[in-house]
Amino acid sequence: MAIAFNVDRLASIRTPFYFYDTNILRQTLDAINTETQKHDNYFVHYAVKANTNPKILQVIREAGLGIDCVSGGEIEQVLKAGFPANKIVFAGVGKSDWEIELGLDKGILCFNVESIPELEVINEIAARKGKVATICFRINPNVGAHTHANITTGLAENKFGIDMQDMEHVIRLAQQMQNVQFKGLHFHIGSQILEMDDFIALAHRINDLQDQLEAAGIQLDIINVGGGLGVDYKDPQANPIPNFKDFFAVYQQHLKLRPHQTLHFELGRAIVAQCGALITKVLYVKENAIKKFAIVDAGMTDLIRPALYDAHHRIINLTSTATEEDTYDVVGPICESSDVFDKDIPLPKTHRGDLLAILSAGAYGEIMASGYNCRPLPVGYTSEDLA
Numbered sequence: 001m002a003i004a005f006n007v008d009r010l011a012s013i014r015t016p017f018y019f020y021d022t023n024i025l026r027q028t029l030d031a032i033n034t035e036t037q038k039h040d041n042y043f044v045h046y047a048v049k050a051n052t053n054p055k056i057l058q059v060i061r062e063a064g065l066g067i068d069c070v071s072g073g074e075i076e077q078v079l080k081a082g083f084p085a086n087k088i089v090f091a092g093v094g095k096s097d098w099e100i101e102l103g104l105d106k107g108i109l110c111f112n113v114e115s116i117p118e119l120e121v122i123n124e125i126a127a128r129k130g131k132v133a134t135i136c137f138r139i140n141p142n143v144g145a146h147t148h149a150n151i152t153t154g155l156a157e158n159k160f161g162i163d164m165q166d167m168e169h170v171i172r173l174a175q176q177m178q179n180v181q182f183k184g185l186h187f188h189i190g191s192q193i194l195e196m197d198d199f200i201a202l203a204h205r206i207n208d209l210q211d212q213l214e215a216a217g218i219q220l221d222i223i224n225v226g227g228g229l230g231v232d233y234k235d236p237q238a239n240p241i242p243n244f245k246d247f248f249a250v251y252q253q254h255l256k257l258r259p260h261q262t263l264h265f266e267l268g269r270a271i272v273a274q275c276g277a278l279i280t281k282v283l284y285v286k287e288n289a290i291k292k293f294a295i296v297d298a299g300m301t302d303l304i305r306p307a308l309y310d311a312h313h314r315i316i317n318l319t320s321t322a323t324e325e326d327t328y329d330v331v332g333p334i335c336e337s338s339d340v341f342d343k344d345i346p347l348p349k350t351h352r353g354d355l356l357a358i359l360s361a362g363a364y365g366e367i368m369a370s371g372y373n374c375r376p377l378p379v380g381y382t383s384e385d386l387a
């Protein structure tokens with residue numbers, strides 16, 4: 001079932017705004033739970049950076065998922081939404097002292113530590129508080145991912161994680177510290193990955209690292225493989241639910257998990273992208289010698305992905321009844337040449353007042369909105385709000 005639009009209802013709301021179809025979200029979560037419930041040691045943490053809309057968080061909490069945070073603000077937001085602290089993992093190359101304190105005070109499941117200086121600070125702050133921080137090390141597996149360069153994270157040149165060759169050394173350091181408890185390893189190779197071979201490569205790399213550590217007498221309890229599963233931006237209506245079956249099967253088949261270990265996933269985009277759309281109104285249709293521009297009231301301040309990553313989002317006209325098509329550049333009102341949602345796309349003949357939906361916008365959409373040009377932040381409505 002594709003994302004469903006109640007056009008009359010949408011037309012009564014001031015544009016631009018985000019619309020979330022909670023049926024799609026629930027089906028997505030069901031598809032995840034169907035796969036993970038085959039294993040009693042698989043745990044999915046929603047990467048909340050993708051979307052922190054409280055109504056979305058509520059549906060995800062009801063499905064029983066844990067959370068992956070990258071800031072103290074995210075930790076506060078998910079605690080407010082009712083997620084238990086002991087289901088939160090906390091990553092990030094630059095954790096501030098107050099964020100570490102918050103994680104310790106609330107009793108989060110695990111800090112994913114990305115450097116020796118960070119390890120030392122966590123140990124120091126935990127000692128001051130008389131606590132012990134549970135930690136995993138984020139290891140840079142030097143596994144490439146077939147995705148946009150700006151969202152590749154697992155290569156040696158990226159700022160994330162600890163080099164593989166330093167892994168044993170940092171674990172030994174942690175084991176000598178009084179106020180951290182080393183539990184396992186964390187990885188994340190990138191985002192919007194559709195080739196299962198990339199995840200297979202990660203699984204094989206983890207197998208090698210585990211063998212190496214076991215030979216050195218080091219045991220792991222937690223393996224966290226991060227997120228990164230991509231979605232179909234080209235045809236979201238045909239493929240609203242990502243291929244979770246193949247994704248989880250990769251790890252079942254290729255990762256040599258030891259019986260006592262738990263396997264953790266941090267999926268963001270795959271959970272929320274397809275349930276969301278940015279709804280915008282056509283302000284003007286402007287023609288020049290070579291182009292027709294549909295100038296809409298949403299801009300890169302509402303959805304920055306096309307401007308920032310050259311990302312493609314399918315755009316549909318929700319209200320046009322025209323049978324003929326024309327070719328348009330769909331552009332926003334912001335004073336930046338990159339404020340373009342798509343170029344040379346076919347749409348049914350489009351006029352001032354038409355409502356367009358920019359699809360697959362549930363992940364890294366509303367949350368990345370900015371107030372540039374003093375524009376108000378877009379509001380998010382769910383299908384339940386509009387029922």
Ligand code: LLP
Pocket residue numbers: 047050068091151153188190191192226227228229266267268269270305309363364
């Ligand atoms: N875990 C870690 C450590 C991450 O850095 C990320 C995403 C995730 C999990 C979730 O990845 P996902 O399952 O969503 O691919 N703003 C960009 C995406 C940035 C992703 C950053 N890290 C975009 O709009 O494409």
